[in-house]
Amino acid sequence: MIASIFSPLSETFIQKALLGGSLVAIVCGVVGCLVVVRRMAFLGDALSHAMIAGVGAGYLFMKLVFGKEAHAPAMLLGSLIAAGITVGMIAFVSRVSRLKEDTVIGIMYCGVFAAGVVLVSVFRDHIHIDIVHFIMGDVLGVTDTDLWVAGTVGAAVLTVLTLFFRAFQFSSFDPVAARAAGIPVALVDITLTLCVSLVVVSAVSMVGVILVVGLLITPAATAYLLCDRLDRMMGLAALFGVTSVAGGLALAMALDSAGGGAIMCFCTAQFLAVLALAPRYGLLAGWRRRRNMIPQQLFEDILGSVLRGKPPVAAEVVASHVHLHRGRLVRAIATMKSDGLLIEAPDGLSLTEEGFAQARRLQRAHRLWETYLARVGVPQQEIHAKADVLEHVHEEEAVDYIDDLLGHPERDPHGADIPEDFVHVEGGAPVPASFLREGRRATVVSAPPATGLAAGQRIAMAPRRDEGRTWVAKREDGTEALLDHATADAVMVQPDAESGIRPAVNPGAVKR
Amino acid sequence: MITDARIPAIQVENLTVSYGPRPALLDVSVSIEPGTLVGVIGPNGSGKSTLIKAILGFVKRDFGTVKIFGEPVEEARGRLAYVPQRGAVDWDYPVTVEEVAMMGRYGRIPWWSSPSAEDRRIVGESLDIVRMGDFRKRQIGQLSGGQQQRVFMARALAQGADILLLDEPFAGVDAATERALLEVLRQARSAGRTLVVVHHDLATAAETFDRLILLKQRMYGYGPPEAVMHEDLLTAVYEGRLRIFGKLAKEAKP
Secondary structure, three states, rough: OHHHHHHHOOOOHHHHHHHHHHHHHHHHHHHHHHHHHOOOOHHHHHHHHHHHHHHHHHHHHHHHHHOOOOOOHHHHHHHHHHHHHHHHHHHHHHHHHOOOOOHHHHHHHHHHHHHHHHHHHHHOOOOOOOOHHHHHHOOHOOOOOHHHHHHHHHHHHHHHHHHHHHHHHHHHHHHHHHOOOOOOOOHHHHHHHHHHHHHHHHHHHHHHHHHHHHHHHHHHHHOOOOOOOOOHHHHHHHHHHHHHHHHHHHHHHHOOHHHHHHHHHHHHHHHHHHHHHHOOOOHHHHHHHHHHOOOOHHHHHHHHHHHHOOOOHHHHHHHHOOOOHHHHHHHHHHHHHHOOOOOOOEEEEEEEHHHHHHHHHHHHHHHHHHHHHHOOOOOOOHHHHHHHHHHOOOOOHHHHHHHHOOOOOOOOOOEEEOOOOOOHHHHOOEHHHOOOOOOOOOEEEOOOHHOOOOOOEEEEEEEEOOOOOOOEEEEEOEEEEEEEEEHHOOOOOEEEEOOOOOOOOOOOEEEO | OOOOOOEEEOEEEEEEEEEEOEEEEEEEEEEEOOOOOEEEEEOOOHHHHHHHHOOOOOOOOEEEEEOOOOOEHOOOOOEEEEOHHHHOOOOOOOOEHHHHHHHHHHOOOEEEEEEEEHHHHHHHHHHHHHOOOOOOOHHHHHHHHHHHHHHHHHHHOOOOOOOEEEEOOOOOOOHHHHHHHHHHHHHHOOOOOOOEEOOOOOHHHHHHOEEEEEEOOEEEEEEOOHHHHOOOHHHHHOOOOOHHHHHHHHOOOH
């Protein structure tokens, strides 16, 4: 069984096809990476078509001048000259006309290709070139000359690309800066075009004019979906090129089809598979990413309902608070568990320390917004619903701003405790005394003399007076300093760690 | 390194550049002293980016000369560093933060050898200066706008060039990044570098730069902000498209 699969490998023409195809595919893959990142795929197409004129001219020249038939080096040189003329014309016309480059490429390569077709057909008695062979290629009929050409071209091109990799990378990424940094960008561009021409010329006899562009860009594009570095992309593109040739030849054997076509079919299928499955840039990955995304609002509503429900809270209770399709809720809870915000026990959900802190921040935002809405005169029955929307505006700066505007209130309109500004108070840096709640202890860092407090003094906060408008700081000797909002803001203190009281005690908070 | 104060860092004389029949720059002459932070202002399509690219020697000049420390620009390779406009960069290019910063060193690394330990040290330092050291292995498309801009700044610093040319570095970055970038620019100026920055925001131009170039194809003014942010000049260049200029120009006057 196995022997029958590998038996075609003993055929010389298959060995040659595999060797020649792989040589070409490796170089095509590597050069193709630069073609893809430079967006010059169309130019590759143009070069391959322009070749026919060069091949015809080279053939004719050797035949008429030296009487030699199908002189390979002359045809190769002719192809390069034709490619050079095409590129030169494209560059010239794009510069002197107002046409965009893609149009100019289209004009020039069709013109040169047509000239080649006319040349070959006019001199059909002298030139024995099979145009169909030229267009379709014949990977199963690879000759020794083809192998030599592919090997030499491949070695030369790979050497140049390896030695000057940095110059190619920089010029293709940011030509202006590359030139400023001292890279001869124009020379690098010409070298790249020459490399592409050489590779195309060496590949045409195997896969044909039409498919050579595919071999140039498809493996490179496949690698592009998997890599974030150009050097790795080149390596992977070479690998995909070889697998395309091997897989394509196997396909051609199995179906008894044209070799070039089978190679490109396999190559394209390979690309589509990677497009679907690539871990970061693939379709499946994108779909999964979108599926696992939790809208910020849902995330916050879940945290809020767990905090309010005195954890542990059964998932059903959360579901009754957030009106949502059950499946999405389960996924959201799963993601929040893996993010370390929730813990699920048999009796229900509870918050981790991180989840608790986040939930308290939201609760603070919600209750401050309610206080604000009550203060600006929003009717009692609308306050809660409006605050539910506004609590999602909880950037530290915005919340701190309303907190200050409202005079650091301790209770919301329903009489519930507003959590203190623990982000700042427990943040480790000095804060204004106005941030401190009853029971907090702190050391004065700086204070205006009029307050009667001095740097280094220890204070403990007593209950506020005048409906929360006067702060009372007790010194260690039992005397009191009375501060209004403005002076309390001016006194900077260093709060003691862990000296405070936590208004909303959370029995379910678990250290991770 | 010649940083003789008497030789201008950048000397542009009678520079004219055109794209097809449209003139992009007409007879622009300016002489920029070493160690100055210069802002280039002017309306859209006024040739600001073209001026930068002409100083870099990247666009073909119809006539005129550009001299870098007294030498023709063609011979000043590597003494200039460029930070491109955000829109001009292919953010899908498979390249990491560290590689982009290393590109600044490419002009100095001989083609036969790899980046040296010294090159790596300089790249690391440059990334630390712009506070991007933690993102070395990230592909550049996965950064925020401000972070992307800082990576390109690091590349310019790593190059160690005497002259830095920046095309709209503050476009599309948040206020914190703008302050941080500006701090880096000022440090570079203190270190004796010359910086030319294309700038869009007239409101902040006066306080940001030592000198301003006011451009609309022709050179309308070059000098200290209070001299350039002159109502008549701004009206001539912007054709009264924004009425608040009147107010701005007055505020800029001491």
